[in-house]
Amino acid sequence: MRILYQPAALEEFREAIIWYVEAAGQRQAEALDREINVKLELLKDHPLIGTPGVGGSRWMPLKRFPYTLHYRVVGEVIDILAVAHQKRRPGYWRRR
Numbered sequence: 001m002r003i004l005y006q007p008a009a010l011e012e013f014r015e016a017i018i019w020y021v022e023a024a025g026q027r028q029a030e031a032l033d034r035e036i037n038v039k040l041e042l043l044k045d046h047p048l049i050g051t052p053g054v055g056g057s058r059w060m061p062l063k064r065f066p067y068t069l070h071y072r073v074v075g076e077v078i079d080i081l082a083v084a085h086q087k088r089r090p091g092y093w094r095r096r
Contacts, residue, residue, distance in 0.1 A: 031065075
């Protein structure tokens with residue numbers, strides 16, 4: 001399985017890391033990065049593990065941080081649609 005980020009999802013990930021560096025420090029930012037990467041490795045081995053969502057999407061919340069990965073499995077590709085903060089308007093990413 002291959003991971004592909006939609007550009008907006010990659011920007012959300014980048015912004016989250018920057019926010020944690022500035023607000024909570026480098027260690028917290030690195031912890032967020034690690035948790036997301038652990039989830040992505042899990043998805044590579046078990047792509048359908050996330051909760052089914054709308055339009056063929058799936059979602060998987062992080063444990064330590066208030067973010068949810070929204071993704072779609074397309075053949076051998078895991079298409080990351082959003083790295084969504086859980087306080088954002090639900091479904092804002094659906095048109096991606």
